Amino acid sequence: xxxxxxxxxxxxxxxxxxxxxxxxxxxxxxxxxxxxxxxxxxxxxxxxxxxxxxxxxxxxxxxxxxxxxxxxxxxxxxxxxxxxxxxxxxxxxxxxxxxxxxxxxxxxxxxxxxxxxxxxxxxxxxxxxxxxxxxxxxxxxxxxxxxxxxxxxxxxxxxxxxxxxxxxxxxxxxxxxxxxxxxxxxxxxxxxxxxxxxxxxxxxxxxxxxxxxxxxxxxxxxxxxxxxxxxxxxxxxxxxxxxxxxxxxxxxxxxxxxxxxxxxxxxxxxxxxxxxxxxxxxxxxxxxxxxxxxxxxxxxxxxxxxxxxxxxxxxxxxxxxxxx
Amino acid sequence: xxxxxxxxxxxxxxxxxxxxxxxxxxxxxxxxxxxxxxxxxxxxxxxxxxxxxxxxxxxxxxxxxxxxxxxxxxxxxxxxxxxxxxxxxxxxxxxxxxxxxxxxxxxxxxxxxxxxxxxxxxxxxxxxxxxxxxxxxxxxxxxxxxxxxxxxxxxxxxxxxxxxxxxxxxxxxxxxxxxxxxxxxxxxx
Numbered sequence: 001x002x003x004x005x006x007x008x009x010x011x012x013x014x015x016x017x018x019x020x021x022x023x024x025x026x027x028x029x030x031x032x033x034x035x036x037x038x039x040x041x042x043x044x045x046x047x048x049x050x051x052x053x054x055x056x057x058x059x060x061x062x063x064x065x066x067x068x069x070x071x072x073x074x075x076x077x078x079x080x081x082x083x084x085x086x087x088x089x090x091x092x093x094x095x096x097x098x099x100x101x102x103x104x105x106x107x108x109x110x111x112x113x114x115x116x117x118x119x120x121x122x123x124x125x126x127x128x129x130x131x132x133x134x135x136x137x138x139x140x141x142x143x144x145x146x147x148x149x150x151x152x153x154x155x156x157x158x159x160x161x162x163x164x165x166x167x168x169x170x171x172x173x174x175x176x177x178x179x180x181x182x183x184x185x186x187x188x189x190x191x192x193x194x195x196x197x198x199x200x201x202x203x204x205x206x207x208x209x210x211x212x213x214x215x216x217x218x219x220x221x222x223x224x225x226x227x228x229x230x231x232x233x234x235x236x237x238x239x240x241x242x243x244x245x246x247x248x249x250x251x252x253x254x255x256x257x258x259x260x261x262x263x264x265x266x267x268x269x270x271x272x273x274x275x276x277x278x279x280x281x282x283x284x285x286x287x288x289x290x291x292x293x294x295x296x297x298x299x300x301x302x303x304x305x306x307x308x309x310x311x312x313x314x315x316x317x318x319x320x321x322x323x324x
Numbered sequence: 325x326x327x328x329x330x331x332x333x334x335x336x337x338x339x340x341x342x343x344x345x346x347x348x349x350x351x352x353x354x355x356x357x358x359x360x361x362x363x364x365x366x367x368x369x370x371x372x373x374x375x376x377x378x379x380x381x382x383x384x385x386x387x388x389x390x391x392x393x394x395x396x397x398x399x400x401x402x403x404x405x406x407x408x409x410x411x412x413x414x415x416x417x418x419x420x421x422x423x424x425x426x427x428x429x430x431x432x433x434x435x436x437x438x439x440x441x442x443x444x445x446x447x448x449x450x451x452x453x454x455x456x457x458x459x460x461x462x463x464x465x466x467x468x469x470x471x472x473x474x475x476x477x478x479x480x481x482x483x484x485x486x487x488x489x490x491x492x493x494x495x496x497x498x499x500x501x502x503x504x505x506x507x508x509x510x511x512x513x
């Protein structure tokens with residue numbers, strides 16, 4: 001029996017399945033014949049059209065799944081308004097740029113068993129990177145300096161903020177707080193929410209620290225307080241307590257500086273600074289910081305008290321020893 | 325090559341009752357700010373502790389604890405008294421060639437109501453002391469937490485009562501920051 005294989009069709013089938021279940025579980029119908037496909041292909045014009053429409057609808061679905069109907073701030077003729085993914089203005093505010101490089105990288109993933117090299121993930125546009133991140137369920141390949149350098153739109157950046165797992169000593173999106181002028185208005189409020197969530201996660205971690213075992217407590221905290229939001233996963237990879245606290249305090253300082261910039265000299269319209277100040281209050285950033293600091297002092301006090309009590313018990317055991 | 329056997333030795337053969345008592349108990353004092361006269365402060369603290377789930381036991385207040393542990397708050401003397409049951413037996417290993425003589429020593433000590441002494445007793449003492457100190461520390465921390473929360477509640481109530489003695493309380497607000505609680509009471513005199 002003769003079987004004719006069309007790599008472009010197989011790639012589109014692979015892309016569709018990868019969007020649904022990630023590349024690791026995506027199995028194409030003719031998987032057993034993949035070895036006969038060329039290692040590289042040149043895409044036809046017809047494929048380009050089909051690819052564009054497939055990825056556009058996939059990204060739209062992904063945005064809707066991620067942010068649901070969460071409103072974002074936009075500047076409309078100097079005044080701040082809120083729009084969500086059901087509004088036209090939301091989508092008009094950003095342009096996606098999907099190139100054939102995204103398709104090439106996905107093809108390399110499809111053929112990874114037969115191509116010995118890793119796909120060149122960074123040879124892509126930020127939006128191709130978004131597609132590849134969705135397909136592989138891995139948003140950690142693209143850094144914020146790279147996304148900003150390659151002019152990722154605010155929504156692509158917001159999706160990376162939402163899905164990147166945070167490691168406490170290198171919070172990837174802290175880059176945006178350190179460079180607040182590069183952050184578009186819709187992303188600013190979302191970052192404020194995310195910053196507050198991160199501090200809540202840090203406080204959650206503090207609550208589980210046992211002062212009697214100050215080292216060796218590495219845990220991941222998932223902050224899923226917001227029902228409609230993507231849970232924030234934070235890995236606490238630092239052993240020493242003071243190092244951990246210093247890192248969080250550095251992050252807080254960075255966030256406060258960015259918030260001050262956005263509500264001051266960095267405001268974009270006539271009234272957005274009020275919205276930024278309102279968001280800082282709404283997400284209780286200052287209160288969450290205070291709660292964190294309270295937990296730090298409770299922990300230190302507990303550790304001090306515990307040590308003193310233990311010392312007294314030992315002294316009591318060894319006082320007036322008459323017999324054993 | 326000698327074989328070694330695990331044996332369980334009654335603890336009273338290794339350590340005296342006084343020593344066991346010392347290892348299993350600990351008392352720590354606590355302060356109570358005299359915002360109101362001592363008897364009123366005592367009464368308020370007792371009320372707060374009972375509201376927090378503690379119970380009265382022989383004139384003292386018992387903090388809920390695990391089985392085999394007790395934490396009693398002596399309100400009159402401002403002392404927290406902790407006690408943990410010491411294990412009834414001590415497990416150790418002895419070589420077969422001395423097994424029978426050790427057994428004889430144990431039987432003899434039990435009959436006379438004495439301790440066998442020597443390195444075995446010293447080793448049991450230091451091991452047990454470490455275990456008990458850690459358990460007492462954990463119990464002390466847990467009991468202090470209950471006591472501290474009750475003291476906070478007591479001070480809150482005492483300040484309100486004190487303020488009411490000056491005039492009409494018109495507003496009460498509270499805030500916590502950096503490990504300290506501020507209570508602001510406005511009084512119309």
